[in-house]
Amino acid sequence: MAVSSSLASLRARSRELTRNNLNAQAGVESYVSNLIGTGIIPRWRLEDQNLKADVQQLWSDWTEEADANGALDFYGLQALASRALIDSGEVLARFRPRYPGDLLSVPLQIQLLESDHLDETFESIAPNGNPIRMEIEFDKNLGKRVAYWVFRDHPGEQFLLANTTERVRVPATEMLHIFRPLRPGQARGRPWLTSIIVRLHELDQYEDAELVRKKAAAMFGGFITEPPTEDVGGSPLGKIAGKDTESWDVVALEPGTFPVLPPGMEVTFSTPADVGGNYEVWIKQTLREIAAGIGVTYEQLTGDLSGVNYSSIRAGLLEFRRRCEMLQWHTLIFQFCQPVARRWMDTAVAAGLIGISGGYSANRRKYYRIEWRAPRWPWVDPMKDAMAALLEVRGGFRPRSSVIAEMGEDAEDVDRQYAEDAARADSLDLVFDSDPRKTEKSGAMQTAQDTAVKDAANA
Numbered sequence: 001m002a003v004s005s006s007l008a009s010l011r012a013r014s015r016e017l018t019r020n021n022l023n024a025q026a027g028v029e030s031y032v033s034n035l036i037g038t039g040i041i042p043r044w045r046l047e048d049q050n051l052k053a054d055v056q057q058l059w060s061d062w063t064e065e066a067d068a069n070g071a072l073d074f075y076g077l078q079a080l081a082s083r084a085l086i087d088s089g090e091v092l093a094r095f096r097p098r099y100p101g102d103l104l105s106v107p108l109q110i111q112l113l114e115s116d117h118l119d120e121t122f123e124s125i126a127p128n129g130n131p132i133r134m135e136i137e138f139d140k141n142l143g144k145r146v147a148y149w150v151f152r153d154h155p156g157e158q159f160l161l162a163n164t165t166e167r168v169r170v171p172a173t174e175m176l177h178i179f180r181p182l183r184p185g186q187a188r189g190r191p192w193l194t195s196i197i198v199r200l201h202e203l204d205q206y207e208d209a210e211l212v213r214k215k216a217a218a219m220f221g222g223f224i225t226e227p228p229t230e231d232v233g234g235s236p237l238g239k240i241a242g243k244d245t246e247s248w249d250v251v252a253l254e255p256g257t258f259p260v261l262p263p264g265m266e267v268t269f270s271t272p273a274d275v276g277g278n279y280e281v282w283i284k285q286t287l288r289e290i291a292a293g294i295g296v297t298y299e300q301l302t303g304d305l306s307g308v309n310y311s312s313i314r315a316g317l318l319e320f321r322r323r324c325e326m327l328q329w330h331t332l333i334f335q336f337c338q339p340v341a342r343r344w345m346d347t348a349v350a351a352g353l354i355g356i357s358g359g360y361s362a363n364r365r366k367y368y369r370i371e372w373r374a375p376r377w378p379w380v381d382p383m384k385d386a387m388a389a390l391l392e393v394r395g396g397f398r399p400r401s402s403v404i405a406e407m408g409e410d411a412e413d414v415d416r417q418y419a420e421d422a423a424r425a426d427s428l429d430l431v432f433d434s435d436p437r438k439t440e441k442s443g444a445m446q447t448a449q450d451t452a453v454k455d456a457a458n459a
Helices: 007-020 021-034 051-061 072-085 196-219 276-294 298-302 310-350 359-368 382-394 398-405 410-428 443-458
Strands: 039-042 090-097 108-114 121-123 129-134 136-137 145-151 169-173 177-178 224-225 238-242 249-253 268-270 370-373
Touching: 007 196, 007 370, 021 196, 021 298, 021 310, 039 051, 051 072, 051 310, 072 090, 072 276, 072 310, 090 310, 108 238, 145 177, 145 298, 169 224, 169 238, 177 310, 196 276, 224 238, 276 298, 298 310, 310 359, 310 370, 382 398, 398 410
Parallel strands: none
Antiparallel strands: 039 370, 090 108, 090 177, 121 129, 129 136, 136 145, 145 169, 224 268, 238 249
């Protein structure tokens, strides 16, 4: 309720900054690329490997058809939802069941809707007695979300359509509301740029004013002082170009001339004041505050790597990536990815596209067990990370499958591909250094491992 009176203006200002302010745009793009990248991919945890392979292949086929607008695949929808989540604070995703005649791999699509479809000022009582707050209907007894009363068309299209004020009741089972709650009981999400809207606007104004001042100062090349009692009769410095606002002559200088000045005439060249030594310091400090407000590092916001080293940028990225993981798991996966995958599974089974024996409804949760894997975050020095992972696996501190999962791969797929590569190499009598069955560890690998152990001991 605290944002109901200001949500529309905050959303409009945030979107304007995202469109027109390069710093806001860079921050949003950095967030989206790190949250989603090429996509958060599901891996079903099924004991039946044949069934698992069939499910994964059917999902892969469906991802290209997931968007009801036909503009993106499912992972593109993830990125679009993340972008809307940042600049608008929330986004709606509506399930769109399709007919078998639509020839989709699974008769289901997802339609993303901007939060403008929900009027934050609308308060009412539903015909069934449930309260409606900010166009969200809540159960009068349990307080849970029951339905969304959304505009049929986008309010911004009212000049084209006549029914933009018509509201449609959509059950909560058919709509996903993705936002980041900041307070218990919060019903709507606020834009992530809220805390820095004023700071970004003031920085824009300051830089515009500084640019105008420099342009104005650059217009004056110099000033001519004539004797007060003599009429020189024209300027020896160049051609008279016109009159200024006080009807004084304005001289246009020409290159390569050596004019001789009459006695008493002087020329003073313009020396406009510079921005000063504090300009860069102040700009950097302001951009650091803006980066903190968005939640990214200063280097990600500006691309300025002049003052970093390996340790400092790694420390900053570690903190940022912890924040991204929290948002991935608590918001994007829980509110969007997991509900979509469950609805997709229900639809595929109901359509007879996945053969399950033993009763699906009674064991539904068994088929809902999914391991979501975000793209791997590479480091500046991959050798150190690879050697650290190798030492952890060899020391028994973590399983090899955990390392493979961090790389965005499936351990079973990797093992199968490795076995196929090994069998093919054996059939062709090929021997590679990467095959420990045929070769001992090379001197370079041994040296690298010894170095890694020494570095770990000295750290």
